Amino acid sequence: MAVTDEAITKIKDMIISGKLSAGDRLPPEKELSEKLGLSRSSLREAVKALEIIRVLDVRRGDGTYVTSLEPQLLSEAMTFIVDLHQDKSILDIFAVRRILEPAAAAIAATRITPEQITALRATMENINDETSVESLVDHDLVFHELITAAADNSYLASVLNALSSSTVRARIWRGLTQEKAVDRTLAEHTAIIEALERGDADLAKSLLTVHISGVEHWLRQAL
Amino acid sequence: MAVTDEAITKIKDMIISGKLSAGDRLPPEKELSEKLGLSRSSLREAVKALEIIRVLDVRRGDGTYVTSLEPQLLSEAMTFIVDLHQDKSILDIFAVRRILEPAAAAIAATRITPEQITALRATMENINDETSVESLVDHDLVFHELITAAADNSYLASVLNALSSSTVRARIWRGLTQEKAVDRTLAEHTAIIEALERGDADLAKSLLTVHISGVEHWLRQAL
DNA sequence: GCATCATAAACATCCGACCATTAGACTTGC
DNA sequence: GCAAGTCTAATGGTCGGATGTTTATGATGC
Numbered sequence: 126m127a128v129t130d131e132a133i134t135k136i137k138d139m140i141i142s143g144k145l146s147a148g149d150r151l152p153p154e155k156e157l158s159e160k161l162g163l164s165r166s167s168l169r170e171a172v173k174a175l176e177i178i179r180v181l182d183v184r185r186g187d188g189t190y191v192t193s194l195e196p197q198l199l200s201e202a203m204t205f206i207v208d209l210h211q212d213k214s215i216l217d218i219f220a221v222r223r224i225l226e227p228a229a230a231a232i233a234a235t236r237i238t239p240e241q242i243t244a245l246r247a248t249m250e251n252i253n254d255e256t257s258v259e260s261l262v263d264h265d266l267v268f269h270e271l272i273t274a275a276a277d278n279s280y281l282a283s284v285l286n287a288l289s290s291s292t293v294r295a296r297i298w299r300g301l302t303q304e305k306a307v308d309r310t311l312a313e314h315t316a317i318i319e320a321l322e323r324g325d326a327d328l329a330k331s332l333l334t335v336h337i338s339g340v341e342h343w344l345r346q347a348l
Numbered sequence: 349m350a351v352t353d354e355a356i357t358k359i360k361d362m363i364i365s366g367k368l369s370a371g372d373r374l375p376p377e378k379e380l381s382e383k384l385g386l387s388r389s390s391l392r393e394a395v396k397a398l399e400i401i402r403v404l405d406v407r408r409g410d411g412t413y414v415t416s417l418e419p420q421l422l423s424e425a426m427t428f429i430v431d432l433h434q435d436k437s438i439l440d441i442f443a444v445r446r447i448l449e450p451a452a453a454a455i456a457a458t459r460i461t462p463e464q465i466t467a468l469r470a471t472m473e474n475i476n477d478e479t480s481v482e483s484l485v486d487h488d489l490v491f492h493e494l495i496t497a498a499a500d501n502s503y504l505a506s507v508l509n510a511l512s513s514s515t516v517r518a519r520i521w522r523g524l525t526q527e528k529a530v531d532r533t534l535a536e537h538t539a540i541i542e543a544l545e546r547g548d549a550d551l552a553k554s555l556l557t558v559h560i561s562g563v564e565h566w567l568r569q570a571l
Numbered sequence: 572g573c574a575t576c577a578t579a580a581a582c583a584t585c586c587g588a589c590c591a592t593t594a595g596a597c598t599t600g601c
Numbered sequence: 602g603c604a605a606g607t608c609t610a611a612t613g614g615t616c617g618g619a620t621g622t623t624t625a626t627g628a629t630g631c
Contacts, residue, residue, distance in 0.1 A: 127583070128583080141431065153612060154613065166389055166392075166584070170396035171396070172613095173352060173397045174397045174399070178401060178425070179429075183614095184593080185593070185612075186593030186613065187592085187593055188594095194433055206401050214503065221504050221507060224447065224451040280433075280441050280443070280444050280511075288507075350614065350615090377582070378581090386616085387617065388617080390614080390616075392582090407582080409581055409622075411624095
């Protein structure tokens with residue numbers, strides 16, 4: 126194994142074993158490189174790799190720290206990866222979403238707060254036929270993130286958010302607007318909000334399944 | 349943004365835009381660094397970061413290539429990340445598994461092949477009270493991977509495999525053996541195989557839910 | 572045709588220098 | 602005493618080049 130990979134493994138192990146905890150500061154690059162027995166250049170490659178997957182947080186002029194390792198950071202790292210995979214088999218990704226998101230909605234229905242309902246309704250305002258694709262994507266992102274957030278499981282939210290990154294959504298919404306399917310999508314969103322508000326987990330789950338399947342169906346014929 | 353991060357973004361964009369496709373070879377480090385306007389050292393940090401998330405494949409003495417970007421590679425990258433998160437909220441991770449794996453089993457029940465059934469049974473052989481924890485973990489890994497593989501959705505399998513990495517499993521099995529719960533776990537595995545063999549999707553789904561919930565329950569009281 | 576070897580290309584590693592930024596100590600002025 | 606500004610040491614960011622190691626490839630000889 127290359128020295129850089131060894132360094133990555135060593136740092137990873139230090140975190141898993143608890144020698145390094147969330148928020149801890151690593152020794153300066155020069156010192157750590159000597160300790161691990163490699164050059165600063167090679168160590169920096171290792172640190173950069175761990176930085177991109179949100180394990181380390183490098184602050185210039187200050188030092189390098191272990192991130193909070195919160196689930197949300199998993200989402201960022203996963204999104205980066207999924208963005209690169211999306212063209213390969215977007216339908217497979219959608220199939221996973223179709224499993225997770227209805228389940229998330231069912232959980233959300235049992236514990237969503239009035240404030241979250243209000244926030245959901247807010248995503249529906251000021252949307253009409255002239256709304257730009259970018260704006261539609263933004264609202265759609267917030268809508269679905271609010272639902273997954275209401276399910277109160279950060280990992281569930283992370284995986285879902287990564288699987289439906291804004292890059293993926295953008296391409297889909299572009300298609301939806303061309304197909305004049307925006308109205309239908311918004312109507313489904315409205316129905317979902319109402320089900321959540323009534324605490325009807327079963328209906329919310331089914332509505333989400335229908336909602337996602339609809340987009341999936343459009344995708345299937347568009348490809 | 350630092351030059352290294354710019355390089356990461358540029359390479360990523362080249363892949364997303366299609367200028368670089370799976371299997372393509374990148375220009376030599378020296379040439380690419382000049383093209384992107386940064387030093388070779390900095391470029392190498394970018395390449396290393398993309399290598400660890402399985403986007404680039406660096407072959408010493410040969411060159412650097414874009415990986416196949418197959419879903420399985422997503423799993424490797426995700427596993428690396430999840431390993432670092434596991435202590436934070438393993439119960440949340442289990443909750444996601446409890447959603448995904450029963451759904452995967454239901455799909456698997458409709459399309460599993462006799463060969464896959466045979467392979468599943470094979471994971472049950474030679475297991476008894478003296479079997480080491482490491483061996484139990486291995487068999488358990490194969491058992492669940494076979495089910496997710498039978499569902500025939502690489503992304504579903506990738507996410508599931510990452511969420512139940514061997515590191516996570518190892519700790520759980522250590523607990524299970526202490527609790528003398530190995531027999532029960534194996535009995536549940538047997539029941540799942542039979543349901544899959546009969547093509548009973550509904551039962552397979554429920555059995556998986558029960559199976560995972562059982563472990564979840566043990567975990568909840570152990571923590 | 573096949574095995575062996577020589578060569579060049581490409582990545583791996585290291586070193587040392589210098590730049591840019593930051594946190595924190597310090598000074599200043601009130 | 603306190604607030605604002607300043608200075609400095611620590612730390613990461615970037616670079617260029619030198620050298621080692623591995624691999625692919627073509628030449629060579631049989």
